Amino acid sequence: MSNLSPQLGYLLKHAQSLLHLRMDEALKPLDLTVSHYSCLYRLRLEPGISAAALARRTFVTRQSMNVMLQQLIDRELVTRPAQADSGRALPAVLTPAGDAALDAAQALVDAVEQRMLSALTPGDSAALARGLAACVDSLAE
Amino acid sequence: MSNLSPQLGYLLKHAQSLLHLRMDEALKPLDLTVSHYSCLYRLRLEPGISAAALARRTFVTRQSMNVMLQQLIDRELVTRPAQADSGRALPAVLTPAGDAALDAAQALVDAVEQRMLSALTPGDSAALARGLAACVDSLAE
DNA sequence: TTGCTCATGTCAGTATCCTCACATACAATC
DNA sequence: GATTGTATGTGAGGATACTGACATGAGCAA
Numbered sequence: 275m276s277n278l279s280p281q282l283g284y285l286l287k288h289a290q291s292l293l294h295l296r297m298d299e300a301l302k303p304l305d306l307t308v309s310h311y312s313c314l315y316r317l318r319l320e321p322g323i324s325a326a327a328l329a330r331r332t333f334v335t336r337q338s339m340n341v342m343l344q345q346l347i348d349r350e351l352v353t354r355p356a357q358a359d360s361g362r363a364l365p366a367v368l369t370p371a372g373d374a375a376l377d378a379a380q381a382l383v384d385a386v387e388q389r390m391l392s393a394l395t396p397g398d399s400a401a402l403a404r405g406l407a408a409c410v411d412s413l414a415e
Numbered sequence: 416m417s418n419l420s421p422q423l424g425y426l427l428k429h430a431q432s433l434l435h436l437r438m439d440e441a442l443k444p445l446d447l448t449v450s451h452y453s454c455l456y457r458l459r460l461e462p463g464i465s466a467a468a469l470a471r472r473t474f475v476t477r478q479s480m481n482v483m484l485q486q487l488i489d490r491e492l493v494t495r496p497a498q499a500d501s502g503r504a505l506p507a508v509l510t511p512a513g514d515a516a517l518d519a520a521q522a523l524v525d526a527v528e529q530r531m532l533s534a535l536t537p538g539d540s541a542a543l544a545r546g547l548a549a550c551v552d553s554l555a556e
Numbered sequence: 557t558t559g560c561t562c563a564t565g566t567c568a569g570t571a572t573c574c575t576c577a578c579a580t581a582c583a584a585t586c
Numbered sequence: 587g588a589t590t591g592t593a594t595g596t597g598a599g600g601a602t603a604c605t606g607a608c609a610t611g612a613g614c615a616a
Contacts, residue, residue, distance in 0.1 A: 282540065283434060283528050285547040290431040291474040292554040293424060309602090326564055333432040338603050340565070362564040362611055386554075387424050393549040399423065402550075405543035406426040408534040413433040413527075450572095467594050479573055481595070503581050503594040 293390060300382040304375065309334070311383060313342055314376040317352065317368050324363035325354075351375050434531060441523040445516065450475070452524060454483055455517040458493065458509050465504035466495075492516050 297308045306314075312332045317323065320331075329339035343366060346352040351372030354364045368376065391399050438449045447455075453473045458464065461472075470480035484507060487493040492513030495505045509517065532540050 282532070282544050282547070283438075283524070285544055285551065286427070286431050286434060287474065289547045289550045289554070290427050292551060293427060296554055297424075307602095324564070333428065335604060336565070337567090337605090341602080358564090358611085360612080364565080383424070390550045390554050391423070392553050394546060398546055398549070401542055402546035403423050403426055405535060405539055405546070406423070406430045408539070409430045409531045409543075410426065410433060412533050413430070413437055413531050465594070476574060477595070478575090478597085482572085499581085499594090501582080503579095505595080 289390075293386070296386045296389070297383055300386050301379055304379055304382070306375070306379055309342055310346065311376075311379045313339070313346060314351065314368065314372060314379065317366060318373070318376055321367045322365035325366060326363070328366065346372070430531075434527070437527045437530070438524055441527050442520055445520055445523070447516070447520055450483055451487065452517075452520045454480070454487060455492065455509065455513060455520065458507060459514070459517055462508045463506035466507060467504070469507065487513070 294308055297311070301308065301311055309332070313328065316328055316331045320327075323331075325339050325343055326336045328343070329336045332339065334342075343352060343354065347354060350369055352366050353369050354366045358364050394402065435449055438452070442449065442452055450473070454469060457469055457472045461468075464472075466480050466484055467477045469484070470477045473480065475483075484493060484495065488495060490512075491510055493507055494510050495507045499505050535543065
């Protein structure tokens, strides 16, 4: 019988779904979606990253990422050269406005995540992170 | 500084995304999506549930659930009366074929979840479940 | 050089899911 | 009985993400 395993997949989905919902609510005043935030967040971690690499980091396709990047470029939160220095990859970077928007978004997102972890001790949170990381490793090819 | 919190949200998304991907791959031979499986799974747990309640359990809208249910009805995996005995809720139940399909799907899904948890001890898995449940509780309204 | 492979960007079409909106049916209250 | 609130099913439209396909550019090997 499998009475524990299915619950874990469901719990994972439930937690992720709720987190996404709360993040969306929190980011609404900034007119940013969770996808937008993730994009900006990754862009700060890896300035000059290509759209395709960014897509892999955020679990969407290149096509979706290019649409999203174009939205962010239109809002002048991100810049990308018209032509590549080498190869086809166009390095994307945050503009000062994008950097400021990310700061504001990060504060809101941090509050949501703190709420999510409010019932856990730091040790519990660390254990949760280790457990999730182990799941990711096991499912990766 | 928030150097741990963001990682947990990202880990959660990463784990859920990978699990969804692997489940989709595993269910492909049965021509079922993860959403289909979740629907059938819940239908077994709560026979006669309404589409709206089913939607809440599976984190989609009523509209999406009704579309999905219609697909499953067309494939004769689910039945639903044309008219309700009382109220508007139409109780959905698995057909024998749906029951068999779920059995087959469950075996494939269980294998994926076992793979996901393969690096964890039973105690680790239980701790992970408790941690996720605590996150869900904290994020629930 | 030539050919092969791989990664990136982009276009077209499709599928899925969502929001908004409305009609219906029961329960509770006055 | 009338009204209000809540829950369900359904339809229309739009937003988003996906699959499939193609051209371009770099790297590598023969």
